[in-house]
Amino acid sequence: MRAEMTEEIKAVARRHLATDGANLSLRAVARDMGMASSAVYRYFASRDDLLTALIIEAYDAVGEAAERAAAAARDAGFADQLVAVGHAVREWALAEPHQWALIYGSPVPGYQAPQDTIGPATRVIFQIAAIVRDAYAAGRIGPQPEISGRYREELAAVAGQFGPDIPPRLVGAAIAAFIQLCGAVSAELFGQLNKSVDEDRRGFLEFQMRGAAAFIGLI
Amino acid sequence: MRAEMTEEIKAVARRHLATDGANLSLRAVARDMGMASSAVYRYFASRDDLLTALIIEAYDAVGEAAERAAAAARDAGFADQLVAVGHAVREWALAEPHQWALIYGSPVPGYQAPQDTIGPATRVIFQIAAIVRDAYAAGRIGPQPEISGRYREELAAVAGQFGPDIPPRLVGAAIAAFIQLCGAVSAELFGQLNKSVDEDRRGFLEFQMRGAAAFIGLI
DNA sequence: CCAAATGCAAGAGCGGTGCTCTCGTTATGG
DNA sequence: CCATAACGAGAGCACCGCTCTTGCATTTGG
Numbered sequence: 001m002r003a004e005m006t007e008e009i010k011a012v013a014r015r016h017l018a019t020d021g022a023n024l025s026l027r028a029v030a031r032d033m034g035m036a037s038s039a040v041y042r043y044f045a046s047r048d049d050l051l052t053a054l055i056i057e058a059y060d061a062v063g064e065a066a067e068r069a070a071a072a073a074r075d076a077g078f079a080d081q082l083v084a085v086g087h088a089v090r091e092w093a094l095a096e097p098h099q100w101a102l103i104y105g106s107p108v109p110g111y112q113a114p115q116d117t118i119g120p121a122t123r124v125i126f127q128i129a130a131i132v133r134d135a136y137a138a139g140r141i142g143p144q145p146e147i148s149g150r151y152r153e154e155l156a157a158v159a160g161q162f163g164p165d166i167p168p169r170l171v172g173a174a175i176a177a178f179i180q181l182c183g184a185v186s187a188e189l190f191g192q193l194n195k196s197v198d199e200d201r202r203g204f205l206e207f208q209m210r211g212a213a214a215f216i217g218l219i
Numbered sequence: 220m221r222a223e224m225t226e227e228i229k230a231v232a233r234r235h236l237a238t239d240g241a242n243l244s245l246r247a248v249a250r251d252m253g254m255a256s257s258a259v260y261r262y263f264a265s266r267d268d269l270l271t272a273l274i275i276e277a278y279d280a281v282g283e284a285a286e287r288a289a290a291a292a293r294d295a296g297f298a299d300q301l302v303a304v305g306h307a308v309r310e311w312a313l314a315e316p317h318q319w320a321l322i323y324g325s326p327v328p329g330y331q332a333p334q335d336t337i338g339p340a341t342r343v344i345f346q347i348a349a350i351v352r353d354a355y356a357a358g359r360i361g362p363q364p365e366i367s368g369r370y371r372e373e374l375a376a377v378a379g380q381f382g383p384d385i386p387p388r389l390v391g392a393a394i395a396a397f398i399q400l401c402g403a404v405s406a407e408l409f410g411q412l413n414k415s416v417d418e419d420r421r422g423f424l425e426f427q428m429r430g431a432a433a434f435i436g437l438i
Numbered sequence: 439c440c441a442a443a444t445g446c447a448a449g450a451g452c453g454g455t456g457c458t459c460t461c462g463t464t465a466t467g468g
Numbered sequence: 469c470c471a472t473a474a475c476g477a478g479a480g481c482a483c484c485g486c487t488c489t490t491g492c493a494t495t496t497g498g
Contacts, residue, residue: 046457
């Protein structure tokens with residue numbers, strides 16, 4: 001029943017987050033549950049702890065959305081898989097803008113992300129990397145110029161996480177695609193696109209993802 | 220002397236922003252200036268108004284950094300100009316992370332950006348667009364596939380702001396470069412790159428900008 | 439030259455916040 | 469059966485944004 005209680009607190013907090021915005025008030029959550037604010041501290045040591053729980057859930061939610069989209073587009077081309085992931089992530093973000101801001105926006109002041117968050121945080125980028133890896137294994141990636149320098153070495157070190165014998169440049173391109181996706185969604189949500197792209201924002205996102213696919217070399 | 224006072228308040232607020240973080244406290248600013256918190260309201264109608272002033276200054280600062288970098292790289296190739304702008308923006312963001320978060324991070328809850336901010340907000344993207352426009356005028360952009368659909372029409376409508384007879388796809392590519400830059404810098408600052416790109420983050424940014432230049436078609 | 443008007447700063451106060459501490463109550467397990 | 473632990477409530481602390489009133493200074497106008 002303790003787990004039940006923490007789950008209910010998280011649910012109310014998520015609702016508060018969706019309506020009121022980022023400044024989640026622990027007292028307001030407690031009021032909504034008809035209990036004293038001090039009682040919430042039996043379940044979460046601090047407001048930051050509650051935020052951490054919500055952050056992990058948000059990472060998992062967007063990661064699952066990306067994975068489901070990729071699975072649904074498995075029969076399509078690899079570029080289309082990437083675009084599908086992009087649309088899924090964007091649509092999740094549009095549905096839960098404050099959760100998106102929580103994980104991809106400016107970090108909450110004084111908040112230090114604990115270790116628990118880095119696992120769920122990698123689900124989206126791993127999904128993109130998986131598409132790239134599968135495309136590479138299927139020989140569906142055109143020849144690309146290699147890169148050099150220190151960044152190449154770093155990418156080579158990371159490449160092992162994604163699969164054997166992945167060219168470092170591909171890892172860099174996968175990261176670039178993820179950055180492009182995050183940047184595009186954040187720009188749309190945070191108002192950077194106002195007065196610039198107002199009509200076809202879905203088309204805007206698709207354009208970004210097609211560009212990312214081209215940069216990866218997906219054919 | 221009133222202008223002098225508002226300037227000093229902004230300076231102290233900027234310092235507080237740099238040290239304490241995003242949750243700028245009007246009372247703390249007033250304490251630092253040795254005056255009552257209510258006195259600050261003689262100069263700024265609300266905390267949001269003070270934030271707006273800081274936001275405009277931040278947009279101007281990063282915009283000026285981008286313009287200076289572009290001017291300094293005028294003799295280099297167009298791709299190098301783009302990369303120079305990227306490095307300048309990144310370095311400004313590294314020096315003023317909280318100001319970056321203020322303008323490109325999650326919007327402050329309940330804060331509505333007034334009209335005054337949209338002018339300064341466009342300086343960086345305009346600088347990127349200017350590079351693309353000049354490169355196009357100089358014939359230094361390779362042939363690129365056109366796009367179609369509703370997003371093309373929207374880009375065509377925006378293209379007029381940048382110059383006559385600019386292909387819509389080029390405008391889209393310029394916006395994509397800006398998105399890539401913002402996404403990369405935000406990812407670095409907001410911790411998205413931790414455990415993934417830790418060594419050569421400057422090389423990471425350069426890789427993104429080179430990719431953006433390639434997508435634009437700069438030769 | 440004096441009075442009126444204006445600008446400024448201070449203080450008190452309101453409702454809100456995160457968080458801590460203490461104190462009853464309840465339930466559980468030896 | 470009773471000790472122990474978990475729990476909820478309440479008071480309280482220091483802080484926040486913001487408003488209102490008051491007093492002081494300066495400046496302006498007659």
